Amino acid sequence: MVLSSLTFVSMPTGDSTAFDRIINGDPIAITFFIGYMAMFASSVFFFFERGSVDPKWKISLLVSGLITGIAAVHYYYMRDFYLATGNSPTAFRYVDWTLTVPLMCVEFYLLTKPFGAKGGTLFKLIVASFAMLIFGFIGETSGIDNNIMWGVLSTLGYLYIVYEVFAGDIAKLARNSNSSSLGRAMFLLKIFITLGWSIYPIGYMVLPGNLLSGTFNVSSIDLFYNLADAINKIGFGLVIYSVAVAETAKAKSIA
Numbered sequence: 001m002v003l004s005s006l007t008f009v010s011m012p013t014g015d016s017t018a019f020d021r022i023i024n025g026d027p028i029a030i031t032f033f034i035g036y037m038a039m040f041a042s043s044v045f046f047f048f049e050r051g052s053v054d055p056k057w058k059i060s061l062l063v064s065g066l067i068t069g070i071a072a073v074h075y076y077y078m079r080d081f082y083l084a085t086g087n088s089p090t091a092f093r094y095v096d097w098t099l100t101v102p103l104m105c106v107e108f109y110l111l112t113k114p115f116g117a118k119g120g121t122l123f124k125l126i127v128a129s130f131a132m133l134i135f136g137f138i139g140e141t142s143g144i145d146n147n148i149m150w151g152v153l154s155t156l157g158y159l160y161i162v163y164e165v166f167a168g169d170i171a172k173l174a175r176n177s178n179s180s181s182l183g184r185a186m187f188l189l190k191i192f193i194t195l196g197w198s199i200y201p202i203g204y205m206v207l208p209g210n211l212l213s214g215t216f217n218v219s220s221i222d223l224f225y226n227l228a229d230a231i232n233k234i235g236f237g238l239v240i241y242s243v244a245v246a247e248t249a250k251a252k253s254i255a
């Protein structure tokens with residue numbers, strides 16, 4: 001009896017032990033599982049709804065669907081990796097972010113492009129997000145002594161993006177646009193960038209040696225990241241969608 005349950009534990013993923021952990025009480029496994037389904041469903045939604053919005057908005061919805069689609073694939077692998085090893089799937093996580101964060105910058109750019117956004121602004125945002133992610137990855141893998149320093153460097157990249165949205169090019173374009181729907185989208189975008197994105201550095205601070213390591217167990221890092229991904233990838237996609245629907249209705253009523 002003991003022996004057979006032991007062999008169960010050491011079996012690879014896909015076995016009933018893994019499923020049992022998803023359903024019964026491993027909160028991290030559950031959030032990987034729900035995250036995967038939610039990202040997948042969101043992509044289907046954004047891709048289908050592309051057909052019902054004004055042509056101007058089709059690319060934005062396509063990008064939203066790509067962001068959640070790329071995340072869905074990564075969540076599939078992250079869930080399996082976590083179930084098989086019990087470790088945080090750091091490398092998969094950063095590959096996911098390296099693809100999806102620049103695409104989120106593309107979303108900000110697409111929102112302001114009708115009002116004159118330049119490619120150079122997009123380029124600056126993407127460079128800042130790469131810096132943020134490269135320093136963050138080094139910090140997560142560099143161990144107990146240096147992760148605060150790398151976290152601070154990463155935060156500089158993050159703050160630059162916040163600056164662009166609040167006071168830099170993106171903010172200026174939005175202010176001069178006189179579009180109420182862009183104004184609303186910008187308001188929500190600022191909330192996502194400041195509150196939604198700030199969940200990531202808070203999660204990072206549970207790493208050993210960092211500021212919250214006494215308060216949270218290190219494994220809770222994936223709870224923070226999974227929650228933040230759901231809010232920022234799906235939530236922000238839905239904001240773009242609602243602006244697209246409102247603008248489409250307006251365009252129809254003028255026509």
Ligand SMILES: *C/C=C(C)/C=C/C=C(C)/C=C/C1=C(C)CCCC1(C)C
Nearest residue numbers: 136151154155158197200201204232
């Ligand atoms: C869809 C994924 C998104 C929007 C990921 C965003 C990630 C961040 C804003 C990460 C930020 C970090 C810091 C500001 C400092 C510590 C290291 C990071 C990479 C967790």
